[in-house]
Amino acid sequence: MYWVQIDAMEKEWEKARVDGSITGNTITLKTQNVTSVSVVMNQLPKHFAVGDKLTIIIDGTVLKTGVLAENDTLTSHKDGARWTAGIITYPQLLKRHDLQGPVDDAFTSAFIVVKPSGTSKNALFDKWSKAEMNRFVEQWRMQFRGDPVVKMDYELTAADMAVNLIAFGDAQSNKLIAKLNAKLPIKWTANNIQAGSATYSAKDHGLIMIYPNPLNQRHYIVLNSGFTFREDAYLNNSKQIPMLPDWAVVDLNTPPDFVHPGKIENAGFFGEHWELKKMVKE
DSSP states (O other), X not given: OTTEEEEEXXXXXXXXXXXXXXXXXXXXXXEESEEEEEEEGGGSSSOOOTTOEEEEEETTEEEEEEOOSTTOEEEEEEETTEEEESOOOOSXXXXXXXXXXXXXXXXXXXXXXXXXXXXXXXXXXXXXXXXXXXXXXXXHHHHHSSOOEEEEGGGOOGGGGGSEEEEOSOTTTOHHHXXXXXXXXXXXXXXXXXXXXXXEETTSEEEEEEEEETTEEEEEEEESOSOSOOGGGTTOGGGOSOOSOSEEEEETTSOOOSSOSSEEEEEEOBOTTSOBOOOSOO
């Protein structure tokens, strides 16, 4: 239904379903494989005014609520076998719809490009990262016909945490990455990139990664990457697909080309709880 938005159960999103009806001031919903339901008031087939009292019945659970604004969205989530009002909170990170990666998933909803205000201690990385950032902004305009929102790292506000953040640089050059670096699963210092048991010199390697933003885990932080298909795919839309998984270590001694951002030294997907899995190449 166009007036209901849902979050599906992990690994069951393709079977998710909601059926609904409206009788008087009662909205009745029946769900299958759904963890969260939002009723979008300004899209309902029946108009409700601000202040109207409503009853929402979800799978037999009766919830009393009301309309607070014309564009109100009434959200409920499943707590065991029953439903309760409010936004779902997850006790731990897990991959789910709109938060499952890979890198390119961050560009299917609102995002801000976060420019570094400083300079990395590693000159080769600094040059590569800033070139990839400028390329992304230019190519987004050429391929998707829009201008990305771009902010300096020191310009970010609390409100900006409500969208995906695409940060370029490292902890030395970008204030946002410096704030989040210790909370990311791949350890990255001025000297090394530590991915599991594999260690790479930060002097000539870069890190690309997507991960739930520790400052708002309903949205992504992406490091050093725009959309991952490159010039080789521009004339054939069958090639315009994600070319990288959740993370990649890039050897910067090999310059970027029309297919790759450099030599992909190692890459992989995070696990179901966004944990770093055992890698094939260690």
